[in-house]
Amino acid sequence: MNFALTDEQRMLGDTLARFIAEQYGFATRQRIACSPDGFDRTMWRRFGELGAIGALFAPEHGGFGGTGDDIAVVFEHLGRGLVVEPFLGALVAGRALSLAGTAEQRAWLARVIDGEAVAAFAHGEPDSRYALARVATTATRIGESWRLNGTKAVVLCAEAADGYVVSARTRAAVDAEHGISLFWLPRDAPGLTLRGYPLIDGGRGAELFLRDVTLPASALIGPKDEGFETLERALGCGVLALSAEALGAMETAFAATLEYLRTRRQFGVPIGSFQALQHRMADLAIDLEQTRSAVINAAAALDAPRAARERALSAAKHTVGHIGARLSREAVQLHGGIGMTWELPLAHYAKRLVMIDHQLGDEDHHLARYIAFGRVSNQATEATEATETTPSTQPR
Known part of the structure; x- marks a missing residue:
C-alpha cells in the first residue's frame, strides 16, 4: 500500500511477502484449504512467530501494532497469497476481548497472538443477514450463571477453535442496539454442538447450536446489555x-x-x-x-x-x-x-x-x-x- 508506513510496518510487510512467496505457494495453499481443519496449525504458529498476529493488537494487549495501518498491511499480504489461516476470527474476537474483556479473558488473547490457540467470532445468525443489531440468540441469568440458547451461522474455523466470542441478547427487543451482550464461550462447553462444512473459497465454517449452554458469570465480556x-x-x-x-x-x-x-x-x-x-x-x-x-x-x-x-x-x-x-x-x-x-x-x-x-x-x-x-x-x-x-x- 502506498501510504506513509513506519519502518517496522515496511519490514513486517516485506517479511510476510517473502514468507508467503517461499512457504505458502499456490499448491501449498490448496492442500491446506482442503485439509480437515481448513488451515494448518503449524503454519498458524509460524505466522505467530513472524509477528503477523501480534501486529493486529496494541502493545498494552500483548501485540506490537494494532493501528489501522498495521491491520491493512497484514491483510493485504494475506490477500495476495489467499491465506486461509484464521486471521479474521483472531482479529475480531481478539479486538472484542482487548476492548472489554477481563484480565482472565485477555489471557486467551496472548495464546492467540503466539499462534498457540484459535479464537472465532460467532455473531451472524440464519435470519440476521447483515443487520448488526439483529440478534435472536438469548442469554438468561440463572443465579450466578448465564444460559445461552440460539444458533450462529457461518462461523469461520469454528471446528478447530479453542473458544468463541458470542453475541447474545440479554434484553428483549430483537433489533435494538441496547440489550446485546458478549460472552466468551469455551469449545468444550456442555450444550454446544457444531455442524461443519467446507467453504466455497477454501477453508471451513460451521453452524453453532447453543442449547441450554451454561456459562459462569465471568464469561460475560464487558457490561451487560452494553456490548453493541x-x-x-x-x-x-x-x-x-x-x-x-x-x-x-x-x-x-x-x-x-x-x-x-x-x-x-x-x-x-x-x-x-x-x-x-x-x-x-x-x-x-x-x-x-x-x-x-x-x-x-x-x-x-x-x-x-x-x-x-x-x-x-x-x-x-x-x-x-x-x-x-x-x-x-x-x-x-x-x-x-x-x-x-x-x-x-x-x-x-x-x-x-x-x-x-x-x-x-x-x-x-x-x-x-x-x-x-x-x-x-x-x-x-x-x-x-x-x-x-x-x-x-x-x-x-
Missing part, C-alpha cells in the same frame, strides 16, 4: 481487514492478467498490443487505485469518531465489493477459457473476491450505511454551525 459498541468496533476492524485482503487479491489478479496479455500471442503479436484490451486494463488500473485510496482512508479513520469511522469503513467495503466483482469478471474474460480452470490460481482469486463481498455486509449494505452515516455527519455539522451562529444573549 464493542461489537461494532470489533467488526469494524474486520471490515477493514477484508477490504485490505481484497485489495491484495485484486493486485495479484491484475498483475497475473497483465502478464498473460504480455505473453499470450495471437496473429503473431502479444494480445496486450490490441488497443481494446489496453483500454480495459487501463480502466482496471484506475479502479485499483481507487480501491487503494479507499482502504488507506478506512485505515486512517479506524480510531476516528463513530460516524466518520463507520462511513470510511463502509466506503472501503462498498468499493472492494463493486470493483472486486468487476475486476474478477474482466480478469477471467481476458484470460479466456483458461481463466475458469481449477488449476489456474486466477480463478481462486476471483472466487475469493466474490465471497469477500458477502462477508460482513455486501456492497449494497455498505452503500446504505455510508449514506446513513453521511446524514448523521451532516446533521451534526448543521447543529454545530447553528450553535456557533446563534447570537449571544449574555449582557455586554
